[in-house]
Amino acid sequence: MNRLLIIDGMNLVRRLYAAQPDEQDLAGLAQRALNACQKLCRHHQPSHHAIVWDGEQESWRKQLYPDYKKGRKPMPVMLADYLPQLKQLLATANMHSVNAEAEADDVIATLAYKICQHDGEAIIVSTDKGFSQLQFKGVQQWDHFANSWLDIEALEQKLGIGRHQLLDFMALSGDSGNRIPGIPGIGPKSAAELLKSFRSLANIYNALDKLGQKQAEKLRSGYDMARLSYRLAKLRTDLELHLNLSQYRWAPQNS
Structure with a gap:
């Protein structure tokens, strides 16, 4: 059975960044991000994994309602500028990324839905409670920072x-x-x-x-x-992603 580990990239990295004492320690951040992703893979033993990142396009939600996410603290410029290098470092360690055009949430939801529709399993790594609306069989949510499954009850x-x-x-x-x-x-x-x-x-x-x-x-x-x-x-689960699952296979020997 295919088991897809889907990591909410910005949810993970921004929390790691906020927790570090020196905001300029970007090399240290990259190592902590890599360690976290590898730990997640070792713990959950997926057949495939993907780190999904927000894109720069304006989301359809923002177009529909301009005040959507208004007032949210913006990503620190230093972190935003470092993201391409961070993704490259993760790719070098065989940690595979998917770049959304806009928000990552709908891409994550679609990936989870598609793998479960083919009798697979999806594990979403995020602290975002919005993913708890995904009720189809085979999907679960993991909180990396609490080291536990989301407690739905x-x-x-x-x-x-x-x-x-x-x-x-x-x-x-x-x-x-x-x-x-x-x-x-x-x-x-x-x-x-x-x-x-x-x-x-x-x-x-x-x-x-x-x-x-x-x-x-x-x-x-x-x-x-x-x-x-x-x-x-409501999260969308019907995006056309044009991805080949085989490109996201986890290679334990490289972790």
Whole structure:
């Protein structure tokens, strides 16, 4: 069975960079990144692996909603300038990269979906909780920094929803980390209570007459924003990647 280890490149490297005491120690960063990738491969024993990087094009989400990810701390210029060299160093050690045109998230989701559709397994290495929306058989998420699988039950308890309700939850309450707006006046607590009572976004909108006047009006006036937020939060799994899996085989002897 094919097992594809998919590493969220910027999620890994930016956290490694933020944790190091000397931001100018780029050679040290490269070694820590390589060590992390090799450790991940040794631990998970994949048949194939890919480090997926964000591209420089504007994402379709930003085009759809210009405030998407607005206000996020930009990548340090020193790190951005070093990335091509870092990727080359990783390639020299047979750690294979995939460069997305824009955001890496949809490429990661598509890779995971395609390998699982062919009876394989996908392990996504990222701390981004958004990947927990991927519920097809064979996909799991690993937190390198916690050295553990993503605890879906803990996430469900924290948010007060089921995993299958995550996109509906973000459509209602938004996602502050990515500046996904949600519905004005509907916070995480209200969103969780609504989904607990009505199970889905569609059911909520079919039951506005059962809600209080103020809440019903918020939902009614926020309908278009909820649809937009759902679309922004949903990962695409249908990209045409034109990749050959054989190019991403892991060679243990080189690790």
